[in-house]
Amino acid sequence: MTHTRIGELSKATGVSIRSLRYYEEKGLLTASRQVGSGYREYHALAVEQVNTIRLYLSLGLGTEQIAGFLHCVMKSKEAFCAEVMPVYERKLAEIEEQIAQLGAIRSNLIDRIASIREERLEVRCEEQREEQREEQREEQKEGNIHGINSAE
Template sequence: MKIGELAKATGASVRSIRYYEQKGLLAAVRTPGGYREYNGLAVEQVNTIQLYLSLGLGTDQIADFLHCVMKNKEAFCAEVLPVYESKLAEIDRQLRQLTAIRSNLVERIAAIRAEREGGEDERNAD
């Protein structure tokens, strides 16, 4: 299967597929004409890569366990658990930070509105 066919079958861009190959997530054989030729597992590999990317994982993280996931389709890969735990901890940190930012904004908005209302009351008293 050529790169354009793989892109069409998976919805990934040709550029993304080249990037996955560059990162070692996907392999292609070069034809004598220099074209990339992918095997039948490439569609599943690209779909799996896209799944992990949608979970917020980076290609370096995916590279650490993709071989295990592709080899052990039904079995759990021990390499995945620490990556999931690390990503979850990162998301929890981001949520705490965003919650603090949100609280700060809510307080500032309330203060500005209170100041405006107080200023309007003074103007109406004149």
């Protein structure tokens, strides 16, 4: 039976030693300590187990959820673990709710952006109209100064 030390397991999986210790603390990974050295040593299947943990974490599952079915998944296929399906269904419902909330936020942001753009456009148009009126007044003043009557 081959055993792997924590540093080797870290290198083999790309998971930090700190994370491996965390997985162990949460009951996701089991290490045996060698009596003489005190080093953490893991069974040869630990690489597969860590990769499985990472898969479930990437699905957005928490360590407590994973701990509820990981032992079964490691012994059998995922499809045969009764604990997996309810966890997946709850997670999917949670994600769908988040998507709905994000959709509402998106709509609100789109409305705010459109409103701001419209308001800016109205302000610019008003500023341009005011500039045109000012130019017309200036032209009238210049015309009056030069003896040109604008009423003619």
